[in-house]
Amino acid sequence: MTDFGAENAFAGAAAKLKEHYGIEVPVSAVRVVTEEHGAAMLAQEKQKSDWPESGGVAGVPVLIAEIDGSMLPVVETAEPGAGEAPQDRRKTRQVSWKEARLALAHQPGSVTPIFGATLGSAEEAGERLAVCALQAGAGRQTKIHGVGDGAVWITEQREAQFGAQANYLVDFPHLCEYLSAAAEVIAAKDKSAWMTEKKN
Known part of the structure; x- marks a missing residue:
């Protein structure tokens, strides 16, 4: 409705x-x-503007807050112009890609995270993440932990939204990917041994 x-x-x-x-x-x-x-929706937007003071509330001790992007196919078809005969819109189909950014926040052990999403900019995604954190119980004393792929826009938004309240770890699969690329340059002759040493 x-x-x-x-x-x-x-x-x-x-x-x-x-x-x-x-x-x-x-x-x-x-x-x-x-x-x-x-x-x-307006109250949710206003809640974001209260960060990091959060009305003076200390907040929960720890939150896990994550954000990531995913490419989605977007299909658009042309509308017939004024006075034009209707046409098969499948023939005017244009496919493009847009990045959807999904944010979530929850307390450790919780199975009901708070979600937010946008097709907008990295800044909008960061704001969605902050709103999720506030709704999950963040306050001025909450430590916010994140894990992800290490994309620059993600680390920049965590810093912009939470500052020193947040820490961030690159997840293991992405870390291995980055180490593998580094091994090509650093230890090209014995890449396997170097990778094993770094992973341990």
């Missing part, structure tokens, strides 16, 4: 709910639910 209410006039959203799902919802209910969702 919120999706329809955000994209259309509230009356149009009610009509789409009837068309798509066969349920009748009063226009006033669409308005209330959509506006409540918008208010919650």
